[in-house]
Amino acid sequence: MIKRQACVPELSVSDINQSLSFYLDILSFKVDYQRPEDKFAMISIDDCQLMLEETNEYWKTGELVYPFGRGINFQIQVREIDELHQRIKKHQYPIKMEIQENWYRADSVLIGQKEF
Template sequence: MIKRQACVPELSVSDLNHSLSFYLNILPFKMDYQRPEDKFAMISLEDCQMMLEETNEHWKTGELIYPFGRGINFQIQVRDIDELYRRIMEHQYPIKMEIQENWYRADDLLLGQKEFFNHGS
């Protein structure tokens, strides 16, 4: 039985196989399950889960223009960000922001994290 997180984003993609190739072969996500007849997959990496579904008319809320997902940013916490970054660089995926350490204020605390930003797939 798959434990589902309380909030699992579902991303519309133009080509499910292409997206799965990125997440499963370049990044170390694993396939939790899929419904090929619906062009749908549930994938996970450590405690992060995402659903991917090839675009269809059922969930369409507006015109989709590539690249999808403008204005949204997902933070995925992993044990080894350097390995994740190395895999993306090794496969020459475009990086918008190189890996760096950033500190953010949360009320009276400063929280530090290493992060980078890629365009995804």
């Protein structure tokens, strides 16, 4: 049985096979389960889960214009950020900023993380 996280984003994608190739082959996610007939997949890496579904009329709430998801930012925590960063660069995907260490205040505590 797959342990499901409490909040699992579902992303609409224009081509499920192209999206799976990116997440599986480049980012090293794994498939938890799929429903090929629905063009749907639940994928995960470390403790992060995402659902991918090729666009359809079922969940459509408005016009989708590529690239989808503008105005949203997901933080995906992985054990090997340097390896992930190198795989993305190797496949020449655009990276907005190189890896950097940033510290954020959470009330009176500073929390540091490497991010790109």
